[in-house]
Amino acid sequence: MQNLLSNLKITINEKLYVKDPETSELGRNILKNSILLMDEIGFEAFTFKKLGEKIQSNESSIYRYFENKHKLLVYLTSWYWSWMEYRMVFVTTNIANPVEKLEKAIKLVTENVADDHATPHINEEILNRIIVEEFTKTLMTKEVDNENKEGFFLVYKRVINRIIEIIKEVNPEYPFAKSLASSIVEGALHQHFLKNHLKTITNLSEKDCATDFYTDMAKKILL
Amino acid sequence: MQNLLSNLKITINEKLYVKDPETSELGRNILKNSILLMDEIGFEAFTFKKLGEKIQSNESSIYRYFENKHKLLVYLTSWYWSWMEYRMVFVTTNIANPVEKLEKAIKLVTENVADDHATPHINEEILNRIIVEEFTKTLMTKEVDNENKEGFFLVYKRVINRIIEIIKEVNPEYPFAKSLASSIVEGALHQHFLKNHLKTITNLSEKDCATDFYTDMAKKILL
DNA sequence: ACATATTGATAGTATTACTATTATATTTGC
DNA sequence: GCAAATATAATAGTAATACTATCAATATGT
Numbered sequence: 206m207q208n209l210l211s212n213l214k215i216t217i218n219e220k221l222y223v224k225d226p227e228t229s230e231l232g233r234n235i236l237k238n239s240i241l242l243m244d245e246i247g248f249e250a251f252t253f254k255k256l257g258e259k260i261q262s263n264e265s266s267i268y269r270y271f272e273n274k275h276k277l278l279v280y281l282t283s284w285y286w287s288w289m290e291y292r293m294v295f296v297t298t299n300i301a302n303p304v305e306k307l308e309k310a311i312k313l314v315t316e317n318v319a320d321d322h323a324t325p326h327i328n329e330e331i332l333n334r335i336i337v338e339e340f341t342k343t344l345m346t347k348e349v350d351n352e353n354k355e356g357f358f359l360v361y362k363r364v365i366n367r368i369i370e371i372i373k374e375v376n377p378e379y380p381f382a383k384s385l386a387s388s389i390v391e392g393a394l395h396q397h398f399l400k401n402h403l404k405t406i407t408n409l410s411e412k413d414c415a416t417d418f419y420t421d422m423a424k425k426i427l428l
Numbered sequence: 429m430q431n432l433l434s435n436l437k438i439t440i441n442e443k444l445y446v447k448d449p450e451t452s453e454l455g456r457n458i459l460k461n462s463i464l465l466m467d468e469i470g471f472e473a474f475t476f477k478k479l480g481e482k483i484q485s486n487e488s489s490i491y492r493y494f495e496n497k498h499k500l501l502v503y504l505t506s507w508y509w510s511w512m513e514y515r516m517v518f519v520t521t522n523i524a525n526p527v528e529k530l531e532k533a534i535k536l537v538t539e540n541v542a543d544d545h546a547t548p549h550i551n552e553e554i555l556n557r558i559i560v561e562e563f564t565k566t567l568m569t570k571e572v573d574n575e576n577k578e579g580f581f582l583v584y585k586r587v588i589n590r591i592i593e594i595i596k597e598v599n600p601e602y603p604f605a606k607s608l609a610s611s612i613v614e615g616a617l618h619q620h621f622l623k624n625h626l627k628t629i630t631n632l633s634e635k636d637c638a639t640d641f642y643t644d645m646a647k648k649i650l651l
Numbered sequence: 652a653c654a655t656a657t658t659g660a661t662a663g664t665a666t667t668a669c670t671a672t673t674a675t676a677t678t679t680g681c
Numbered sequence: 682g683c684a685a686a687t688a689t690a691a692t693a694g695t696a697a698t699a700c701t702a703t704c705a706a707t708a709t710g711t
Contacts, residue, residue, distance in 0.1 A: 229688080231688085347472070380631065422645070488661090
């Protein structure tokens with residue numbers, strides 16, 4: 206089956222870039238290699254100069270696409286959550302049973318991620334590692350309130366809102382639907398971080414994912 | 429009642445500092461004002477130069493206490509979790525009923541924090557804000573595995589392990605005690621972050637704390 | 652009073668995070 | 682096919698950061 210994404214383009218908030226990187230070879234190269242380089246050396250050590258060397262291009266050319274590395278990271282994470290939202294809609298549409306719908310949504314945000322070949326310049330498996338290791342840094346800045354107003358985190362909130370709605374379908378009486386949904390999405394990332402680095406305080410081991418833990422949690426809380 | 433902490437000194441991993449800041453006036457001044465300055469301008473904008481100006485001391489003098497701002501932040505967060513552990517032991521000792529014990533432990537890690545006047549140079553209310561906004565940054569670095577080996581996160585893990593043990597007492601059959609404990613501790617910080625910045629995806633509002641949400645969660649999962 | 656430790660002041664370095672300018676390709680429009 | 686527009690590359694430069702090193706001033710302990 207041909208994946209719909211081959212034809213659809215993921216749209217990202219225009220304020221996140223100076224020039225749309227999806228519209229040129231260099232732009233797509235920046236996206237592809239910024240994912241690889243960030244995964245390799247981490248967000249703190251990542252610089253536009255090093256990225257320029259990696260793609261045999263110039264620092265100044267990269268600045269024509271992105272104002273700074275923070276916005277590039279927000280761009281990449283927005284891309285990830287957009288991709289996640291697209292898959293969530295796909296997987297939950299036409300499912301009549303709300304519990305089944307919730308199970309599918311939870312599975313999606315908690316399972317291990319593999320590359321989606323429909324997007325040749327984005328490796329989702331590696332991008333997922335960046336989300337696990339760096340995503341909270343996009344939020345935890347002194348500019349978060351302004352950036353939130355500018356809509357930088359809309360896609361992320363939309364993914365969580367979709368889960369909130371499903372939770373409400375499953376149990377309209379439950380008073381903490383929002384907190385439960387945001388806990389699952391953020392918590393799953395955190396459990397994956399722990400399984401990689403602080404193994405003694407998580408039950409997940411190397412190849413596990415967080416699906417069982419959160420499915421069990423949601424069912425016991427809501428049913 | 430005189431708080432025990434007035435007499436007890438919180439011990440921090442020696443690898444986190446060059447010279448123990450609790451042993452001099454300047455050291456305690458660095459601790460006190462680094463908390464104030466980080467809260468004010470955020471960890472990214474925080475520099476030893478600015479801190480030096482704030483305490484009318486010199487950048488180079490601060491470097492004699494801490495190698496860099498990352499280690500200072502790890503020091504402050506270790507201090508916080510030590511203080512939390514001390515209070516947790518205090519609050520859970522001699523409670524026979526495991527469920528009551530768990531409730532008290534959850535309350536402690538999820539409630540809003542007020543200043544503890546037993547520690548004149550540390551303002552715990554402000555330090556808690558720093559934990560909410562910056563704690564994950566101490567973990568999410570490329571050095572996390574080495575620093576974990578050096579014991580930088582021992583106190584944090586110890587707090588979580590105490591909760592794991594209580595969860596096991598409440599329900600020895602539950603298979604995800606570790607993930608549940610780490611979810612509660614990290615998740616509570618995250619919910620507090622959301623209530624301050626991304627209010628639409630949490631049920632907590634301004635003066636709420638995460639206690640009700642997590643107490644309800646733990647009971648439904650374990651009982 | 653004198654040795655020792657602590658702090659302060661200054662200077663210096665490499666790197667980062669940009670901005671500006673100019674030159675050189677490449678594309679496109681007619 | 683050629684001029685005009687656009688994109689990219691190369692270079693230089695600036696202010697700030699994250700330190701290190703040195704030396705002077707001051708306080709403390711015996």
